[in-house]
Amino acid sequence: MARAFTPKVITANHLLEGDVIYMTDTGEWTRQMAEAVLLTDEADADVRLIEAQQQAATTVGVYLADAKADENGNPSPTHFREEFRRVGPSNYFHGKQAEA
Amino acid sequence: MYQYNDFDSAFLAERNVQFRAQVERRIDGSLTEDEFKPLRLMNGLYLQLHAYMLRVAIPYGTLSANQMDKLALLAEKWDKGYGHFTTRQNIQYNWPKLNDVPDMLDALAEVNLHAIQTSGNTIRNVTADHFAGAAADEVADPRPVAELIRQWSTDHPEFQALPRKFKIAVSGALENDRAVIKAHDIGLYIVKNDAGELGYQIVVGGGLGRTPMIGKTLKEFVKQEDLLSYLEATVSVWNLLGRRDNKYKARIKITVHEHGIEEIRQRVEDRFQLIRPTFGGFDVALLKDIEAFFANPEFKSASTDGYTATYDADPLFRSWADANLAAHKNADYSIVTISLKKHGDTPGDASADQMRAMAELARQYGHDELRISHEQNVILPHVHKSDLPVIYAALREQELHTANIGLISDIIACPGMDYCALATARSIPVAQEIATRFDDLKLEHDIGHLQIKISGCINACGHHHVGHIGILGLDRAGVENYQITLGGDATNTAAVGQRVGPGFAYDEIVPAIERTVQGYLELRQDQNETFIQTFNRVGMAPFKAYIYPEAQANAA
Numbered sequence: 001m002a003r004a005f006t007p008k009v010i011t012a013n014h015l016l017e018g019d020v021i022y023m024t025d026t027g028e029w030t031r032q033m034a035e036a037v038l039l040t041d042e043a044d045a046d047v048r049l050i051e052a053q054q055q056a057a058t059t060v061g062v063y064l065a066d067a068k069a070d071e072n073g074n075p076s077p078t079h080f081r082e083e084f085r086r087v088g089p090s091n092y093f094h095g096k097q098a099e100a
Numbered sequence: 101m102y103q104y105n106d107f108d109s110a111f112l113a114e115r116n117v118q119f120r121a122q123v124e125r126r127i128d129g130s131l132t133e134d135e136f137k138p139l140r141l142m143n144g145l146y147l148q149l150h151a152y153m154l155r156v157a158i159p160y161g162t163l164s165a166n167q168m169d170k171l172a173l174l175a176e177k178w179d180k181g182y183g184h185f186t187t188r189q190n191i192q193y194n195w196p197k198l199n200d201v202p203d204m205l206d207a208l209a210e211v212n213l214h215a216i217q218t219s220g221n222t223i224r225n226v227t228a229d230h231f232a233g234a235a236a237d238e239v240a241d242p243r244p245v246a247e248l249i250r251q252w253s254t255d256h257p258e259f260q261a262l263p264r265k266f267k268i269a270v271s272g273a274l275e276n277d278r279a280v281i282k283a284h285d286i287g288l289y290i291v292k293n294d295a296g297e298l299g300y301q302i303v304v305g306g307g308l309g310r311t312p313m314i315g316k317t318l319k320e321f322v323k324q325e326d327l328l329s330y331l332e333a334t335v336s337v338w339n340l341l342g343r344r345d346n347k348y349k350a351r352i353k354i355t356v357h358e359h360g361i362e363e364i365r366q367r368v369e370d371r372f373q374l375i376r377p378t379f380g381g382f383d384v385a386l387l388k389d390i391e392a393f394f395a396n397p398e399f400k401s402a403s404t405d406g407y408t409a410t411y412d413a414d415p416l417f418r419s420w421a422d423a424n425l426a427a428h429k430n431a432d433y434s435i436v437t438i439s440l441k442k443h444g445d446t447p448g449d450a451s452a453d454q455m456r457a458m459a460e461l462a463r464q465y466g467h468d469e470l471r472i473s474h475e476q477n478v479i480l481p482h483v484h485k486s487d488l489p490v491i492y493a494a495l496r497e498q499e500l501h502t503a504n505i506g507l508i509s510d511i512i513a514c515p516g517m518d519y520c521a522l523a524t525a526r527s528i529p530v531a532q533e534i535a536t537r538f539d540d541l542k543l544e545h546d547i548g549h550l551q552i553k554i555s556g557c558i559n560a561c562g563h564h565h566v567g568h569i570g571i572l573g574l575d576r577a578g579v580e581n582y583q584i585t586l587g588g589d590a591t592n593t594a595a596v597g598q599r600v601g602p603g604f605a606y607d608e609i610v611p612a613i614e615r616t617v618q619g620y621l622e623l624r625q626d627q628n629e630t631f632i633q634t635f636n637r638v639g640m641a642p643f644k645a646y647i648y649p650e651a652q653a654n655a656a
Contacts, residue, residue, distance in 0.1 A: 016127070016198050018151040057129055060147055079578050081517060084526075085149055089518035091446045091528045094180055094195070095150045 005042040012059035034074040104212040112209040120202035144215025155218040160228035160246035161189035161472040165459040172455035223253035230473035234481035236427040238272035263342030264350035282315040282594035305356030308560035313353040333371035397467035407485035420503040436480040439502040443539040448476030509535035516556025523556035525573025525580040550631040566590035582609040619646030
């Protein structure tokens with residue numbers, strides 16, 4: 001039996017600024033995970049990952065991260081590491097929490 | 101302090117020109133990330149969780165006031181107003197932008213600072229006793245030889261592609277190791293032989309990480325004139341034997357373990373005999389030249405009555421003096437440790453204003469010298485006792501007067517998952533909560549000397565293995581989990597702590613530490629017995645009963 005596919009978002013760091021970015025449904029990049037496209041089909045995720053990896057002028061370290069839909073249907077993290085990437089550090093009000 | 105010559109300055113300038121061009125080529129697409137990554141790492145530039153991180157070397161932890169001012173400028177101009185001092189006597193900036201890094205490196209070069217070999221599989225920033233040149237208990241100042249090693253190892257052509265990173269530390273105080281010598285790839289103790297000649301005891305194969313090991317003595321005494329050739333032979337042997345098939349087994353500690361210290365010693369001796377003639381004495385002459393830069397400052401003569409009067413009259417000053425001052429080789433002087441561990445703050449962080457304030461104190465009262473300790477604090481190594489009251493007052497204005505050196509809130513903590521891409525759990529908030537908790541309990545001074553060290557992953561940047569209480573943060577099925585080790589020792593009696601048992605969830609770890617300390621307070625013979633002494637006397641079992649009370653109750 002084929003294993004179930006865990007939904008994913010495509011994420012990376014921005015080449016110039018280094019901060020966390022996510023791919024949107026239209027193939028653009030956003031700083032906000034809630035604006036990312038939640039990929040529920042494995043083949044689609046693989047194709048989009050390849051497309052994202054080809055954008056080397058914008059991105060560093062592209063990968064697929066597990067995600068789930070929140071109460072609004074937007075992507076949210078399933079692992080605490082991705083939650084820290086989404087929000088920012090816990091010792092200062094820096095990173096995305098300060099930019100929101 | 102050592103002053104770079106024209107060659108050093110030209111080398112830094114040329115290196116920065118190269119890196120600026122490399123950054124431009126990455127941005128315009130001429131270089132792929134795979135091509136660029138090793139180049140940026142060679143210049144101390146990492147990509148972390150939220151941003152780039154620039155790691156700047158502070159060779160053997162020594163800074164001038166102007167250099168500290170420059171570190172403040174970088175924090176203010178290109179970062180978020182602070183820097184993070186690390187257990188490798190480096191400073192890290194957590195938020196630089198790629199475009200700005202060449203400018204940051206140029207600014208550093210203006211004061212002879214750089215980020216070279218703060219990353220990569222090469223010989224990293226050489227560290228040393230942070231009390232070097234000032235301590236009452238040292239045989240000799242370790243900084244000249246640390247500088248010699250820095251010059252030898254920088255861009256050494258044979259050692260730019262080692263099996264893994266390589267860390268060297270130097271101490272001039274055999275009996276009071278403040279540089280964690282036995283947890284380094286190579287550790288050097290400066291010693292005297294029976295003839296009264298200075299030389300080096302060479303310790304090899306120490307290291308923490310996933311396989312913690314205490315270093316073994318490779319040679320009891322190496323003459324000064326043989327040191328560089330002996331080091332070169334040692335690194336060369338490992339370069340040949342080191343495990344390149346598995347990065348986790350690539351450190352020299354594994355090589356020593358797998359081949360045995362006797363075989364390594366013989367191979368090093370053979371290699372040493374071969375290459376010794378190629379060291380024609382220039383290194384010895386250079387060491388003599390370097391030593392002149394580290395001559396004692398001109399110590400002043402003045403009354404210390406004002407210090408004594410303040411000590412007797414002001415309990416807050418007295419508390420700070422008792423905790424934060426150390427014996428200087430000149431009895432009228434003190435070594436001042438400035439705590440970067442204000443309760444609830446991030447261990448090792450200093451704001452730009454604080455850096456400038458410390459620089460100004462060094463300029464006015466400290467013979468223009470500062471040190472960064474591997475314990476993530478800042479030191480003024482030479483302060484006349486008459487100046488201590490005014491220094492304390494100035495530190496209070498910057499909230500740098502916390503009187504906790506060597507106490508439970510003087511915690512080493514790596515950046516952990518708040519910043520580090522390798523981390524598996526957070527370290528900083530755990531340290532903050534422990535410090536705050538014990539400050540609230542007002543038990544800190546009663547507990548006395550106790551080192552807590554926290555790492556957010558198995559790489560052990562927070563030195564948890566050698567903490568009296570070590571905390572290791574891990575990922576257990578997608579949640580943060582923290583293991584406790586007890587009995588670690590970072591001194592010349594170095595020991596790796598023993599794991600207590602099952603780990604604790606994030607919100608359980610501080611109460612578990614509190615129970616551990618409560619156990620110590622009840623188990624100790626008297627107030628003079630420190631935590632580590634109590635642990636070494638009673639062993640793990642009594643502590644375990646405090647740490648896991650439910651297991652104890654169930655077993656009853």
